[in-house]
Amino acid sequence: MSKRRGRNKKKRRQVLIPLASMGDIVFMLIIFFILASEFDKRKNLDLELTESDQIDDPDFPIAARVAMDAEGELYFDGDLMDSVKSIEYAVKAKVLNAESDAQRRVEFQADKDLRKDQFEPVLKAIAEGGGIIEAVAKEIKED
Amino acid sequence: MKFKHRKKQAKKHRSGEIPTGSFADIAFLLIIYFLVATTLVKVKSITADLPTGEKQADAQIDKTPTLMLRDDEMLFNDNPVTLPELNERLSALKLPDKDPGKRIIMLESTDSTRYEVYFHALAAIDAAGGVVALVEEEE
Numbered sequence: 001m002s003k004r005r006g007r008n009k010k011k012r013r014q015v016l017i018p019l020a021s022m023g024d025i026v027f028m029l030i031i032f033f034i035l036a037s038e039f040d041k042r043k044n045l046d047l048e049l050t051e052s053d054q055i056d057d058p059d060f061p062i063a064a065r066v067a068m069d070a071e072g073e074l075y076f077d078g079d080l081m082d083s084v085k086s087i088e089y090a091v092k093a094k095v096l097n098a099e100s101d102a103q104r105r106v107e108f109q110a111d112k113d114l115r116k117d118q119f120e121p122v123l124k125a126i127a128e129g130g131g132i133i134e135a136v137a138k139e140i141k142e143d
Numbered sequence: 144m145k146f147k148h149r150k151k152q153a154k155k156h157r158s159g160e161i162p163t164g165s166f167a168d169i170a171f172l173l174i175i176y177f178l179v180a181t182t183l184v185k186v187k188s189i190t191a192d193l194p195t196g197e198k199q200a201d202a203q204i205d206k207t208p209t210l211m212l213r214d215d216e217m218l219f220n221d222n223p224v225t226l227p228e229l230n231e232r233l234s235a236l237k238l239p240d241k242d243p244g245k246r247i248i249m250l251e252s253t254d255s256t257r258y259e260v261y262f263h264a265l266a267a268i269d270a271a272g273g274v275v276a277l278v279e280e281e282e
Contacts, residue, residue, distance in 0.1 A: 023167035030170055033177045050259045054266040055187035107188065112259035116212075119258050124277075127193035134188040135262060 045069045047111035049138040058134045063103055064094045066126060068110040072118050084121045091129030098130070106131035189266045193275055208236065209278070210268070212252035215260050226263055233271035243274065251278035 047069045066087060067075040074081040076090045095104045106126050110119050126133055210229070211218040218224065219232050238246045248268045252261060268275050 019167075023163075023170060026167055026170035026174060030173050030177070033174070033181075037177070037181065050262045052189075052263065052266055054263075054270045055189055058186065058188045058190075105190075107186070109186075110258050112257065112262070114258045115254060116252050116256040116258075116261060117254040119261070120252075120277075123191075123193060133191040133193065135191055135265060136186045136188045137262060137266075139187050 045075065045109075046071070047109065048113070049109060049136060050112040051140050052137040053140045055137050055139060058105065058107065058136075060105075061103065062105050062107045062134065063098065063131065064091060065107045065109075066091075066122065067108070068114060068119055068122055070111040070113065072114065074122065084125045087122060088125035088129040091126050091131045095130045101132060104130055104132045105134050107134045107136055109136040189262075189269045191265050191269060191275060193277065207247050207249050207276070209249040209251060210264055212250070212256045212260055212264055214253065214255050215257065217260070217264065226267065229264075229267050230270065233267055233273060236271065236273075239272035246272060246274045247276045248273040249278050250275050 045067050047067070065075075065077050069075070074084070074087060076087055081087055081090070091106055094106075098104045106129075108123065108126060110122075123133060208220055211221070216223060217226070217229055219229055224232060233248070238248075248271075250264060250268070252264075265275060
């Protein structure tokens with residue numbers, strides 16, 4: 001009889017998971033996400049990137065992002081720009097206080113079918129503005 | 144009179160605690176929002192540090208290797224090459240062993256050259272450790 005009573009006691013035992021610190025953990029996670037996130041300044045542009053097998057992960061941080069879509073429209077950090085000269089000034093302003101080459105990286109992406117007379121003035125403008133070009137491409141995926 | 148006095152005492156004892164029970168739920172909702180709304184973007188690129196507006200004498204230009212892009216065609220020192228051949232020719236130059244001033248590769252191209260071809264040329268020069276110098280036609 002006494003054995004049976006002992007079994008009954010075991011069944012009634014409640015398992016408590018300590019949840020008091022869950023709120024703190026979650027808040028820490030949120031703080032991590034907020035600090036580690038960077039808002040993407042690229043727009044969903046109408047451009048097809050070049051495919052290449054000679055590309056690497058870019059050297060971070062990126063000071064600015066320049067893009068040229070299939071229509072030849074120019075974007076600086078997601079904003080539409082009216083001329084190549086304005087790209088040069090915008091890059092100059094971004095890298096003005098750069099203390100090393102690592103802070104002069106400017107990401108450039110352009111549609112693969114653009115002609116030289118369209119994209120080369122932009123490359124020159126970035127260089128004249130003091131930026132080091134990080135030309136973006138799509139990695140060739142091996143099947 | 145007595146009744147009023149009792150009411151005042153009750154007010155004094157009231158505690159001003161902020162209800163924090165739902166904080167964890169709110170925080171979880173925020174995390175779920177961040178996880179759903181986040182897009183992880185990973186791009187790959189090449190580095191091209193182009194020279195800025197410096198002009199070289201023709202005599203010096205003659206000695207440096209030249210890559211000519213004509214539409215979709217590549218010519219290395221006036222010889223037509225494919226992209227793998229260009230990579231081979233550039234790696235044969237052993238540019239990383241040379242002084243920075245002798246790593247220059249002249250890049251010349253026609254107006255109709257597409258960005259894709261231009262990018263491959265820049266990538267090949269970058270991979271071989273070369274420094275790009277753009278050739279411009281005199282106006």
